[in-house]
Amino acid sequence: MGISDSRELRGTAMAWLDERTDPRVDFGWLSTFTYDGSRIPLMDRQRGIRKPAGMDAALAIRTTFTPPNQLPPYNDEIGADGLQRYKYRGTDPDHPENVALRRAMEQRLPLIWFVGVASGLYEPIYPVYVIGEEQAELQFALAVDEGQRFITPGTPMDDTTRRYVERITRARLHQRVFRMQVLLAYTDRCAVCRLKHPTLLDAAHIIGDAEEGEPVVPNGMSMCKIHHAAFDQNFLGVSPDLTVAINRDLMEEVDGPMLKHGLQEMHGIRLHVPTSRAQRPDPERLAARYETFLAG
The missing domain is CATH 2.30.280 (PUA domain-like)
Incomplete structure (x- = not known):
């Protein structure tokens, strides 16, 4: 040939x-x-x-x-x-x-x-x-x-x-x-709301690239685009015990159904994580990121 x-x-x-x-x-x-x-x-x-x-x-x-x-x-x-x-x-x-x-x-x-x-x-x-x-x-x-x-x-x-x-x-x-490894670990579901549409999902970094976060599954979580954006902007946080928290000011706002059902009702739920412990979010990384969320 x-x-x-x-x-x-x-x-x-x-x-x-x-x-x-x-x-x-x-x-x-x-x-x-x-x-x-x-x-x-x-x-x-x-x-x-x-x-x-x-x-x-x-x-x-x-x-x-x-x-x-x-x-x-x-x-x-x-x-x-x-x-x-x-x-x-x-x-x-x-x-x-x-x-x-x-x-x-x-x-x-x-x-x-x-x-x-x-x-x-x-x-x-x-x-x-x-x-x-x-x-x-x-x-x-x-x-x-x-x-x-x-x-x-x-x-x-x-x-x-x-x-x-x-x-x-x-x-x-x-x-x-x-992204592909994180979505596979989370069976193509958002870790927060369980949305199961891969084209609407991202791999959210716990520790971001700018802070030299590694592209490894324990440094990531599968999130739909709205929850990924909220996580990046510190409207949404995840504690080391895998509990979702919504920013206090956001919890007091009144807006449309996306705010109420998509964010405010997520406050206090437990994160959906992989069955494999090796692929679950790293608690130390979560703790460091959660401090940033609380400070914000």
């Missing part, structure tokens, strides 16, 4: 992913993709870097799910330049999978990144580009946004630019994965 065919296949695969009804995908469903009459699974069950037969460059990469409080098998992380890194397969730069990823870099081909959000479930991030290789660190540098493709990895940049690049990386990758 030539490079031109490879580009067309990638575009077709990404368009196919755009049409999915469930934002989370698994190996079985990804194995049903067809192109030009042939079935071409988008994920390899055994390998992290997917290169279908007949192609010389990688089509997709994968990061497996890491349960709470466990270390990931590969330490993919954001570099000092704000760009995301993806670790080699093993330590040999000439391993076929690493070569396939290098070919994608040389040919400037878009990739699909399947990031594990639960056991066997993935969030597809695309298009992603390999824009640099750091052999001493056994890793590649990735662009997760079109604008990042024009950055040379590792080059000096001012703090404002670096923070901007990192903010894009977190928004396109880390925060999307964080």
